[in-house]
Amino acid sequence: MTKIKKIDHIGIAVKNLDEAIKIWEGLGLKVDEIEEVPREKIRAAILHVGESRIELLEPTDENSAIAKFIAKRGEGIHHLALGVENIEEHMKDLKEKGYRLIYEEPKEGAGGARITFVHPKSTGGILLELCERKE
Numbered sequence: 001m002t003k004i005k006k007i008d009h010i011g012i013a014v015k016n017l018d019e020a021i022k023i024w025e026g027l028g029l030k031v032d033e034i035e036e037v038p039r040e041k042i043r044a045a046i047l048h049v050g051e052s053r054i055e056l057l058e059p060t061d062e063n064s065a066i067a068k069f070i071a072k073r074g075e076g077i078h079h080l081a082l083g084v085e086n087i088e089e090h091m092k093d094l095k096e097k098g099y100r101l102i103y104e105e106p107k108e109g110a111g112g113a114r115i116t117f118v119h120p121k122s123t124g125g126i127l128l129e130l131c132e133r134k135e
């Protein structure tokens with residue numbers, strides 16, 4: 001198993017990014033960047049918290065994973081992302097152990113990170129992202 005470096009970010013599903021930003025800036029955090037990720041059909045606000053971040057995720061399409069999550073469960077924590085050193089090796093290892101990966105190859109996520117997800121059915125109910133980024 002390759003090294004897990006840190007909790008890279010926590011993804012939070014929100015209906016309206018501007019309203020969510022007001023709430024989180026009111027809580028004392030600051031938005032560092034806003035980015036659209038067309039492949040994931042989201043607009044993301046990134047708020048750095050020490051070595052980690054919070055990502056506020058607003059759906060840009062009703063068929064996106066975030067829109068479906070909000071429709072079924074409401075706004076709230078959507079996923080937990082672990083920062084890994086080598087995503088391919090990590091994916092291979094988890095696959096051999098029987099974990100269900102959602103993307104068979106790493107894809108590009110917010111901030112140019114290379115990402116995949118582990119299905120909540122194989123983690124005890126948490127959607128887990130693996131995330132490799134150049135620091």
Ligand code: CMX
Nearest residue numbers: 011040065066068069078079102109110117120125126127
């Ligand atoms: N956390 C925990 N459980 C979740 C979940 C989440 N975020 N999303 C769905 N589930 C649950 C569902 O409620 C369902 O549970 P039950 O069967 O008990 O009702 C179960 O997982 C399976 O759901 P499903 O019908 O197989 O699939 P969905 O259509 O709900 O899709 C998922 C779920 C995880 C496969 C899909 O959201 C996905 O592919 N996610 C990866 C991509 C993604 O999340 N992109 C957005 C963020 C992008 C980014 O940050 O860059």
